[in-house]
Amino acid sequence: MAPETTGSRYDLTPLLPWIEQGFTLLTPNLRLARRIKAEWDQRQQAAGLRAWQPLPVHSLEGWLQSLWQQRCNAEPVLRRILLDGGAALALWQQIIDEDQRRTGYHLLRTDAAARQAQQARDNLLRWEVAPNGTAAAEFALDADCSAYLRWHVAFDKALAKGGFATALDVIGLLAATPAAGHADRKALLVAFEEVPPLLSSALSAHCVVVEELPPPPPGAARHAIAYPDRKSELTAIARWVKSTFDGDPRASIGVVLDDMRGDRQRLEYLLRREFGCLDTDYGTLPVNFSTGWALAEVPVVRDALAALEAGGRQVPLESALALLRSPFLQLPDRHSPLALDFIRKLHDHGREQVDGGALRSLAADLRLGEMLLEISTWRELHEAAAPSVWAERFHAQLALWGWPGERSLDSLEYQQVEQWHGLLEQLMAYDAVCPSLDQSGALNLLRRCAQDASFQPRTADSRVQVLGPLEAAGLQFDHLWLCGLQASQWPAPARPNPFIPVALQRRLGMPHASAEREWSYARNLLSQYRSHCRMLHASYSQSVDGAPELPSALLDDFAWEDRSVTAGPPANWQRQWQARDIEECEDQLAPAVDAAELATIRGGSALVEDQSHCPFRAFARRRLRLQPLSEPSLALNAAERGNLLHRALHIIWEELENAANLAALDANAQQQLVAAAVSSAFETLKTARRVAVGHACIEQESRHLAVVLQQWLAVERQREDFVVVAREQRVDLDLGALPLHLQVDRIDRSAGAEGVTIIDYKSGNCEPRSWLGERPALPQLPLYSLASESPVEALAFAQVRARKCTYKGLGARAVAPGVNTDIARATRGKEEVDAWEDLLAAWRNNLQDLADSFIRGRAEVDPLNANSCTWCGLQALCRVEVDHSAPASADEEGAS
Template identity: 35%
Template sequence: MLTALEERLLWQEVIERDMAATGFSLLQPTAAASEAMRCRDVLLRHEVPVDDFSVRRLFGWDSDCQRFLTWLEHFDTALIQSHLATQADCLRACADVGSSESNPGETVDLFHCYDLQPLVIAALDRQVQARSISPTEQPETALPPLTTFPTRQAELAEVARWAADRHRAGKGTTVIVLADMASDRALLEYALRAEFDCLDARYNELPVNFSLGMPLSATPMYRSLLCALRLMLTSVDRSDLLFLFTSPFLPLACRSEESPQLLVIQQLFALGKPNLECTDIRHYLAKHDPTSPLISIIDRQREELRGRVQLGLGEWHSLFRRMLEHWGWPARDGLDSLEFQQFDRLDNVFDDFESLASVRPEVALSEALNLLESVLNDTVFQPKTEATAIQVLGPREATGLTFDAFWFCGARSTAVPGVPRLLGFIPAALQNQYHFPTADYASMLQKSEVTLQGFRAASIEFYASWYQFEDGVEQYPSPVFPSCSTPQDIPDYWLLRTSAQRAEIPIDILEDDYGIPIDAEDGTSVGGSAILREQAECPFKAWVRRRIAVSAPEPEQLGLSPIERGNLLHAVLYEVWGRIINRDQLLALSMDGLENLVRGVLDQIFGEHIHQDVRRRVGAACLELEALCTYRVVLDWLLLERSRNGDFQVVSREDSRRLDLGGLTFSLRVDRIDRLASGEMLMIDYKSGGVGSASYWFGERPSDPQLPAYALSQDRVQGIAWARLKAGDLKFIALGGELGLNAEKPLSKQLAALGLPPETTWSQVLEGWRDALTNLAAEFGEGYAAVDPQPRACDFCDLQGVCRIRQPPLSEMPS
């Protein structure tokens, strides 16, 4: 008999073959296989005559249902040819052959069995004499009102407190039944652990039994196994990489903040790739942590996988075992009881993995890992624990049991009785005709009523509850219960209100423009000049970006990003001015010599400074075009530099320096500093994108304070200049006197053109910049974060959803 996983894989194989043969396409064949598996099982259990003409005609009215019939025929043929059977097939065989009518077999009592399918009943009738027994309803078993809670968290927190109080008082057995076990179990377990103080060192001392275990794949031990084996692929995702370096079951766990592994992770994440290549992982490990055992593991994997493409599951099993031994998994010393029970399931897991060979004889590595993960997903781990007084069950597991106290959680209409769900590959008319349980609301409601009446009759104390809001969306109570009541002692912070109730509550507006001040007494740098620019544009923007580090996700990039393009241009100019250090050397080069120099620098930069991932993303053709554009821009710029009418010498490139302003220290990196013929300095900043005018450097909140900050960090500065490196519009945008630039006006005329007093001296300009930038730095250090943007500062800002600058005032908003 096929396991559920084997059956699903066989369905997937049938569907994939049909897609290959007919050209029929599906976005999710795996999901289609699961749905087809459910549909066949339901058809068999409800004894629907699929071969009947009238039934097949119903399937023919819908293209998806018609396609399912084709798959069904292929699936049945595959079962016959391989001598396989599903669970439903075995039930049908039991219904076809069994004891004779004169000897019906033993008597079996069925207690609380409300939803037996016709095939199950037929199989029982052929094998045994079955009797259905239901509890007799008594007047005192009427269901109590539902207790109302505002949210799921509030409900489960109260239930956990109630169960803990009963346990401490020794009041007998207590059961909590979750209507939605899948969604509520984790939240309830956390609330119970908080009540019993079993979150850390006493994790395994929780006096609670959960009826349903968890998939082995969800346990930290087996998740580490999957992460370790996935490293055999060419790449791993970020979450798997983090788990590799933090799992206690692998020998890579970071033991301190100074661990070189943290630097490896940081640099790998800086690559900006969702999936990280194993070659990159090995490269950075060899660079920063050469003794890491992961290096030898990656090398061993390469050797093991060399020449292996398609293998049988038995061979993959052996290979996986060898790799786990090489990892030393599980590397944790002294497994506790739960962990040892999990580890003890390993042999069974691999036995189930090898058994899939009946439907997957030979597979590639990626599919073998997917199959292993599927086995772990389907293998439920239920720890063996001591019997305790608190039980957490699902409705099916609690049926027929008796308890001293019973609490039914999550009694919303969408869970009790639930929402009818039609199966995708069976005509709706057929589902209604044969009363499929998930399609008939009346039968779902009746079953819920009988089940809850049974719970009430089997318990001395009975409570039931629901919650009103889920993610802000209003819910409705189960119609099974007569009414609802609200508890009197719910904390105010749990309460949610309807829009009508909120409209009646006065709103207090508190304007607080200050965050937490910066403690920078040790001289630690707070960042670069971008902080000053953002503080000038909008204090709130600087605070959000720099203090709490919030920014919008980077968009998908086709080709080189503006930042990548600018970095390449900076790198080329850095190398060029390392070979040409003054105007005389520049003038001494012929045109051919200048062209050859630029080509040589471009070959070096584009050959060494572009990461392999960028090359794959951008492509060789795009990089060739970028190199050609960069060549033209740099060559034209050097010709412009040759036309300068004063001598200069490049004395600094990409120079790092520190600037103290307003009690804070800023880290600066100046693109270039020229010493002029007068011995004074000219600070130059390259701009490959758009730039403004010199007016951006002035005012109480200068729009671009970068160059003024550079000027304050250097002695004997005579001027500042943007080097505008835009193809077709190359020029200096400068301020200062006697800079030796083309068409240069006296400083007085430059200042007058900017609306400043022409008699202002250069020293006064520097002093004005120091005052303005000191104020900006002081604001940032004090935590000043008012939403006060400069004109056009919001045009390209991605924080409007945070500051809500364009939201109307509360007084103007509709109630």
């Protein structure tokens, strides 16, 4: 039956008969061994003892390795250099890289292949399979398995040559060499689902008796609950933990997360929110997590890695930016205006990888630039060396940066820095397998070690545990909740190792080899959970990443509950919000623009466009002078392509001047004109951008632009006779109190016309309806019409777009194909006008109102439409998606 609630963390009663007979207790993992030991120690203390014999309880593999160490101490000739997982992985990587150089077998990601090869060898050792023995014929039938066989042989040779061994190798040696004097060893296996043949052989060779603790019969009450999505499921779990924690002070509580990596951070936030541990009480959360964070991802180590990467030939953009954000580096001017200018220039550089020389140049005015320049003079950084030497070099580099900073570290940061120093010391163990590395190789090795290392804060034991499925096996709880039991995950899909023949894996029952094996394993694991708790809850999400999900078939005999969770903050937050005593002031009106400020405001049609799309956007960009940073791009961005198009058309019409000259061009002459215009346009592109995007990209963009221009000139030939009277003409417009400085792409005059046609080039899709309404989405052309000294007879977009070149416009006269003269029909639903003159008047009124609202300080967050926010880039400032009428929800606080 399930354990009774006694306030203990583990019921030792079933183990006592074996403990009294002197059995060594062996568990599948160290966590369970520690739990049993802690309960035994508490039991002795409760009995009034001040000293007692420690309970012999160990993880199985750890105990076998300790037996091997004892053998080596007695017989030094057996001693091997034990490689940890990281060093073994580095050796696999070297072997695979060398194999690729010698053979035609190539991989996209050798790091992933190295991990799978390491896993394949471990599985073969555990199941006592010699791949170059009787199974060799099966490996030869598959290209991947055949390649692995070469690597396996090379790996074994490297181990033998260096006197190395992995943890499983020494267990294999132990199994093959029974030692005398083990007649009194008796072992009890606790909470095992299966024992691989290798471990079973080692036990048989070194124990006279091996028994297994019978599992208690499943006795937990079982309840299953469905939630609409993962957010609702995790929110419900966090609230259940808090409620159970408060309602039963003696109960032990467990939560099993099927996706520990994906859900741990979200659940931790929700738990902190429920327990009120988000701010000053951050360290008081009464919950233990079985897995920590990757050491490379904690801030103090992340910034240390960024500082080391900054001395390389190529520096990731994020690493360069992290330097200025970091409180762990001594850069006193990181908040100065020069630093802000550096950040903008770094983004404008346009690459995700920044050349080391370019980074030094961009940061020349900062302390950062001085540091980078000094590091660049260190000759030893350009010399290959052993990992232990690189550890010393990295330590010296970080000392130059002043890492980990001047301020006092908190407890977590102190522990992280301690673990980092230990990681640098561990690099010395790689000397045997990586005798010589350049700077890039050493950094990659260090980053991989930091990524593989888990930081687990040192905290007191808690009665609330959050664990992965395997880590929870064998542990006892009063209340246990299994999260994420979708049919697609429980049981897990079969994932046979690609480097071992699938038939062989299935025949031997290796992990993840078949759906049948996964079903049996998941069923047995669930049975074990049921045997080790009083109350078992299971839940699943009906939708994951937008895809519908069904419950696991393993939940068929559970009692289903109809339980819902209300999205939003916990009850204590709601109570605080409702009891708040604050004055609310909804102020969406900024101070009016006075004459002094007006003289400093820069902006043409874009200012009015911002005010039309969202008053706050205009306020933030034009008055606060906030501009979103440009995104890195491996190619030319839309703005650069648009500028090149404008420049090329400017050159073409500078040469042609009118429709008659265009008509006189033959195909060859037109091609030469277009080629010259494209070449001249690309000469205006900055050298840094040319280098950033590369020659191949420039060539491709040049050819594309030439093709589009040829298509556009074909459209121009369809027009009636016209003369280009202005190109990129600068004009001024006083729109009420708001002075605007505009630049018109092109102004034409048709033959015999008194008025002009104003043209705006567009490389994307565009429609004249974007000029209409009280808040026109694209007010440039209407503004140009107000600024024109000559009568305007038409406005037109020149849509210069591959295979979609056309004019789109409105006017009193059809000056080109695509210019609509039916004003009433074209403006229906947007403007109540019937004639061109009425539309011009409506534009003046609408644009005047926009200008006046900007001058008055109107600055509310009021997007014109959904597209207004798409490219705005100011959402972090305006919080347009936040409901300010209630306390922040989990999403708004970053829980998802």
